[in-house]
Amino acid sequence: MSKEDKEFTEHYVAEFSKKVSFDELPDAPPSGKFRLSLTGKIGAVVVAFWVFIAIFGQFLAPYHENDIPFPDDYLEFQPPKPGAILGTDRDDRDVLSRLMYGAGRTIGISVAATILAYIVGVTLGIGSAVLGGRFDTVISSINNIFLSLPTIMLGLVIVAAVGSTIPILIVTAGLIYATVVFRLARAIGMDVKVMDFVEVSRGRGENLWWIISKEIWPNVRMPLISDFGLRLIYVILFVSSLSFLGLGVQPPMADWGSMVKENLGALQYGESVISVVAPAFSIATLTVAINLIVDDVSAHAGGKLTKRL
């Protein structure tokens, strides 16, 4: 052994005799607190703005959604001017007021539908994962049939057959998107179900409710919550598409999808294009903003979620 090696070893021997116990380090450092990035913050501000408009828009709007601000003009598609900042639409109504009334409907229907999708999808999905066997086979097969149908076509058929009131819209969108949530919840549930700690609680003699609510749910919660935002985007686009096709929210009620449809003529005549761009832009800002937040959440969840989707 060279002199250098010797000195080196002696030095460490001295260090070790001071502290003989070999302290074990934890495998993983405690995970950091969730923090939004700059883009995430921008997203949060935009979403907060739209949520505020959705709730209070109808009280703050300058006119009622069906009021005609300039009854004497008899002019459709008036350009922005004092009294109508975003101009007027096909039927001479104030675009800004309709946009504010419509925000509540578009966002409200979408959120309600997504919540419904989650309640149905998660309950059945985790149930299928845990119970397995025949229950799983039957539910999964039915689900696969619905998944194989194009969502918009399916939505059109249901709404055309049953009618297009707001509750029916919510139930339709909710059930259609429950199929996707079901698959995700079942997949995550399957992963967790085979973990040893679930077997430990089965071995202890715990009942099914305890296993689902106390052992499995806490472990599937995070990925499902971060998927919620993404699913909400799809539902907003779905509800808006239905309205655009004339089967969603019915006139004279305003919502963003139907506003785009109503004012499509403006593009043709080249007049007050803002009446069609404003609702389209609103849909875009809201969905992009939600996406920015979802990005941060899934990055926090370790990117596992993005892989799965």
Add this chain to the structure above:
Amino acid sequence: MDRKVIFEAVDLKINAIADNGTDIPIVKGVNFKVREGEVVALIGESGSGKTTIALSSLGYFKPGLQCVGGEARLLGRDLTKMSNEDLRKIRGERVAYLAQSAAATFNPSLRINEQVTESAVIHGSKTKEEALSYAKALYKRLDLPDPENIGERYPHQVSGGQLQRLMAAMALVSDPTLLVLDEPTTALDVTTQIEVLKAFKKVIKEQKAAAIYVTHDLAVVAQIADRIIVLYNGSIQEKGPANSVIDTPKHPYTDRLMKAVRPLPKDTAELRDRTTKKILKNSLSVKDVLAGYGGITNGVPKITVLEDINVEIGKGEVVGVIGESGSGKSTLARVISGLLPSAEGHVSLFDSTLPPNLRKRSRDQLRRIQFVYQMADTALNPRHTIERIVGRPLEFYHGMKGEKRKRRLIELLEMVELPKEFISRYPEELSGGQKQRISLARALAAEPEIILCDEVTSALDSIVGSNVIKLLRKLQKNLDVSYVFISHDLSTIASFADRIVVMYNGKIMEQGPVHEVLSPPSHPYTELLISSIPELRVGWLEEADTKIQKAKEKMQ
């Protein structure tokens, strides 16, 4: 000593970048050389930085790790400052890496030959035909059966040990100057390990390649390494020629690593004394059990895993169950616990027969048999605090609440030698050994008669693992609980158990007090197991090989 230096680490420093931007040093300035035709072993426990150092010889740093100083020189060129383009040329051609798990390295849907020859063909060092004939020559040198045709199979069609050797062929096919072996035998059974070690040793010698061998197992190192480097916490504690480090360790840490390698106990009066104590009462007995997986038709499962199993476990007795992977030892534990209902036969506890399926067992019957798993990581719910994990059985079986429950909880933590502050922590804030102690505390909370320990130490480092064994022994003395201790490590079992059950292929080969099973004449399979345990001395491998051949012949 004047041989050419293949790889040299010069004051190599590697940091991990944490989420909050602070740097945690992983490798703290390491210096060593690997010369031509030399096998250098990096030895240390998990977290010692041994794999990180080994990977630096490929110029590779795991995501989140960064080289912050020093150099990693391969044939004089510094890899840490090389572009990805240049590194790609070097990897696979000059340096080859052998990972721990061959099963994860091979693509299951491509034939073996295709995967073995791939790197040489891509790097253009050989044509497809040349690479193929060279690969076949390598198969032969690695003692693989049927070297001409084995490469035509798919990865799942060969055994684990064969796959590990095929991976070596994959690494060697482009004649690398440096071979990096990362725990290549750790995942294998002892009997397979010996074959693989022998093949590696032979092939490294013949190829005259330099090699870096990463492992935590000193006994394995003694067989294959020329020089040993002992690492702890990112720095070198001791280095020197293999025999001098093993015969006269200078550093206390090396010494502790050596002590963690338990040789098989000799048949002494003390051992006899310990293992032949009078058994007063049988607490658990397993009678004529037949069990397996898949649907049961005419009382026989589709795939039979266990057959003719008869085991008696006395009160306060430690029964060790040994066997290779696939021998059915874990299945036996699952049958006892009721997780896998047996198709035939029965399990009884203190003369009352238990229902085969745990769903039909009463809460009290469940309480009396507890299970401790191999992987504490997955056995503890990551979203529950320690209080909830250990407290739940107290509540569930004993109806404890509030103050009483908390007091008992702290008592249990003390029993497994953990501070009471751990009560509010989550599992991820604990180390591997501490997690295993929590698993044990949870089992003890039920106040069981029998604890089934399924490979509880095999996922732990040797020093941590031997501390857990010490704890188990202490608890057994104080609480008079029985253990069924399942392991693939005969030395661990022999140093701890009263009786040994040897399992092979779903059947019990031999059972009896430790000293009887270990002393000749024993069953040929037991003999095979005994001679396969690596001993901490240079030259053991060659001796063991002849013994093993004999034992194998006897078995047939």
